[in-house]
Amino acid sequence: EIVMTQFPASLSLSPGEGASLSCKSSHNISSNLAWHQQKPGQAPRLVIYGASTRATGVPARFGGSGSGTEFTLTISSPQSEDFGVYYCQQYNNWPISFGPGTKLGIK
């Protein structure tokens, strides 16, 4: 089973301050990496798949990069609606697995 780790565990930003979230996998997963956003009390929502492709309706301020074992989600000028928990998910190997999440908060 592939183990996903994320850091930092939490990040506090001022609105408009750029964010960079990291995700690492225990094995090479090529570009089979997704990012999901979860706001308090809501279901997760797909933000990025294929490591760098934005899902439908996701603003251009969201960007993904990386391949192999190291990945990054960047949010340029985060808006208030962007705050929440972000989970990375690998789907290169079965079973699929999720990272523990990074909580993006408002400073």
Added chain:
Amino acid sequence: EVQLVESGGDLVQPGGSLRLSCATSGFTFSTHLMTWVRQAPGKGLEWVANIKEDGSDKYYVDSVKGRFTISRDNAQNSLSLQMNSLRVEDTAIYYCARLQTTSWCVDSWGQGTLVTVSS
């Protein structure tokens, strides 16, 4: 618009049973592998079970093997999870989710249904 709507969550005693359902619409259900993912209170996401497009293959996380059964009805566009011998540690929000047709990436989530196992 893709819609996944779960139901069936409840408070149940340890050892009890529940059946979760997921009604879907807005896409061709029979062409997607479907999955259940759960989230314990204040915790992260954990894959629970998945079922192939035609229902021929089913996979489970070790902790629920022999207790949970995933099934689907392609004529009714619905997904189910039969949960038996429930344990306190099964307490979680259970999400019905769709996987992309070309990969195992989760691309759509339901709103979730809460299962609480407690005496």
